[in-house]
Amino acid sequence: xxxxxxxxxxxxxxxxxxxxxxxxxxxxxxxxxxxxxxxxxxxxxxxxxxxxxxxxxxxxxxxxxxxxxxxxxxxxxxxxxxxxxxxxxxxxxxxxxxxxxxxxxxxxxxxxxxxxxxxxxxx
Ligand code: AMP
Numbered sequence: 001x002x003x004x005x006x007x008x009x010x011x012x013x014x015x016x017x018x019x020x021x022x023x024x025x026x027x028x029x030x031x032x033x034x035x036x037x038x039x040x041x042x043x044x045x046x047x048x049x050x051x052x053x054x055x056x057x058x059x060x061x062x063x064x065x066x067x068x069x070x071x072x073x074x075x076x077x078x079x080x081x082x083x084x085x086x087x088x089x090x091x092x093x094x095x096x097x098x099x100x101x102x103x104x105x106x107x108x109x110x111x112x113x114x115x116x117x118x119x120x121x122x123x
Contacts, residue, residue, distance in 0.1 A: 011104035030073040041112025083111035
């Protein structure tokens with residue numbers, strides 16, 4: 001599938017330094033920062049620095065080094081924030097049904113309270 005990356009998305013602007021972020025951890029290929037509208041006491045977003053639209057794009061076209069760095073950064077963030085003991089949830093949204101708002105691949109790391117069941121069914 002051909003992916004089209006929108007360079008005006010908000011995470012691309014963060015990566016270009018055009019808008020600020022609260023960085024948790026930065027590596028050569030990956031940036032982790034606090035979500036601006038946290039849904040839990042810990043809510044961190046981890047993004048690759050490369051221009052990937054979503055999970056499928058990243059998995060298909062990122063280098064092995066980018067993929068390894070991304071996942072190791074996620075694990076280091078969990079370690080740094082001390083969430084491994086009580087646990088956490090890692091979520092990625094993709095496309096319209098996934099309700100993805102920002103078209104740059106990102107993993108949400110949520111923790112700090114019991115998060116309940118994964119999905120609440122509509123009434
Ligand atoms: P998603 O719906 O999975 O695309 O999630 C996008 C996330 O980006 C949401 O949780 C937003 O609160 C978050 N977000 C949007 N703009 C910013 C920003 N400038 N800094 C940090 N997080 C942001």
